[in-house]
Every structure is written in structure tokens, then in C-alpha cells.
Amino acid sequence: MNKINFIKCPNATIASAKTAEIILATVRNNPQAVLGLATGSTPIETYKMLVRDANQKRISFSQCTTFNLDEYVGLKKADAAQSYRAFMNNQLFGPAHFNLDQTHFPIQWDQPVVANTDYTTYDAHIQAAGGIDVQLLGLGENGHIGFNEPGSSLTSLTRQVHLDAQTIKNNARFFKAINDVPTTAVSMGLQSILQARKIVLLALTPNKLSAINHLRTAQTFNRQWPCTALINHPDTTVIWVE
Numbered sequence: 001m002n003k004i005n006f007i008k009c010p011n012a013t014i015a016s017a018k019t020a021e022i023i024l025a026t027v028r029n030n031p032q033a034v035l036g037l038a039t040g041s042t043p044i045e046t047y048k049m050l051v052r053d054a055n056q057k058r059i060s061f062s063q064c065t066t067f068n069l070d071e072y073v074g075l076k077k078a079d080a081a082q083s084y085r086a087f088m089n090n091q092l093f094g095p096a097h098f099n100l101d102q103t104h105f106p107i108q109w110d111q112p113v114v115a116n117t118d119y120t121t122y123d124a125h126i127q128a129a130g131g132i133d134v135q136l137l138g139l140g141e142n143g144h145i146g147f148n149e150p151g152s153s154l155t156s157l158t159r160q161v162h163l164d165a166q167t168i169k170n171n172a173r174f175f176k177a178i179n180d181v182p183t184t185a186v187s188m189g190l191q192s193i194l195q196a197r198k199i200v201l202l203a204l205t206p207n208k209l210s211a212i213n214h215l216r217t218a219q220t221f222n223r224q225w226p227c228t229a230l231i232n233h234p235d236t237t238v239i240w241v242e
């Protein structure tokens, strides 16, 4: 059975405001909340709303702990600005006054991958912090969440992943040339994501509609559309714009 709560919004601003409100309510309820965070163009407006509230002193994120979903591996120094760490520092952590010591990524952007590294220490770290209270997700055109590409297993934990050709093509807009886009990343797995107590997935653009339709109609997990892992989660909201 598909347990997801779908909220269709007339535009991206309303969808972002609803998403921001879910995060704000979590932090109001518990100023020490553990937030699971996403990158990409989708959450930018939501993050702006969180920044605005923090600067108006309506909320404080200073006691929150955060775990980002994923980070590229093998970025050139010249592309440091494209690291997900840089994105989060610029879009949210700096301007909304998070404590940077409490913000975590599964790998540092300039850290080389060492063969046979067990990245599930990230999952253990999340659990040791009390588990994620609310996990924000974007959506890949191919249905990926985090960097869990089609074919990902429902039991996957944090690991090194290879990016799909379509993902590399979609993310090339942020780089000088398509060859500069990293081909691997370290990402939380589907199981890592499903352990969050609350999940909110945001999809704002028409290229996500096919993935959204698979999500709306799914009755079982379909490996080809990794987002369908969410259908059995007890508290997932999908906020989308048609």
C-alpha cells in the first residue's frame, strides 16, 4: 500500500513555504533537532525561507545537528564551489547561523576514496545522534533520491555510488564541461533514508513529473524508480508542483 501524503501546489513558492514550515515546526518542537538535508536547485527557495526566519530571530538553528545526503567524490580543486559542502555553507549553514561543527557529510569533498572504506560509519553516526527527525529530499529526473540511482537496493546504507549518465548530464549545467562532472559520490542509502522519522520530498519542475507519477501509482518498491522506496514509510509527505 502507498502510505505517502501527496500535496500538490500551484507554484514553487507555495511548495517551498510548505516544506520550510515542516522543517521549522520540527525545530520549534525540538531546538536540538537532527535534520537530514539535500542539495540541488530544488531546496534553494526553502533554504532562503529558513534563512529569513533565522535572521528575523523567529527560529534558531544553532543547536541543530545536520546530516547531508551525499557528496561528490573526485571534484577538481577548481570546482570546489560545486561541492555540496560549499552549497550548504553558502545557501543555508552560514546565513542561517548553524553551528558548522554539527553539520555532517558522508565524505569531505576533497577526500580521496580509499578502496573498501566502510561508509556505514555515517549511518552509525546518525543513529548515535538520535536518528534524523526530518529528512528533506529532492528528486532526480530518473527517480533518484540522494544519489541512489536506478538499481539501488532497498537495504542500501551509505556507500560509494556511480552516477547515472542522465544524472551526469543533468548536473553538467553547474560545470564548465560535462567531463568535469564527477562520476562517483558517497550517498546515504535507501535504508538510511527510510530510517528518518519524517520525510519530505520536494519536486518543483516538469522534468520530475514522470518520477512523481511512478511514486503516486506505486504499490511496491520498483528498483528502476528508487523514490518508490518511500511508499511504505510511515510519515512521508511529497510536495509537488504540476
Ligand code: GLP
Binding pocket: 038, 039, 040, 041, 042, 043, 069, 070, 137, 138, 139, 140, 141, 145, 146, 147, 167, 171
Ligand atoms: C542531485 C542530488 C539530489 C537532488 C537531485 C535533483 O543529483 N544528488 O539530492 O535531489 O540531483 O536536483 P535538482 O533539485 O537540481 O533538480
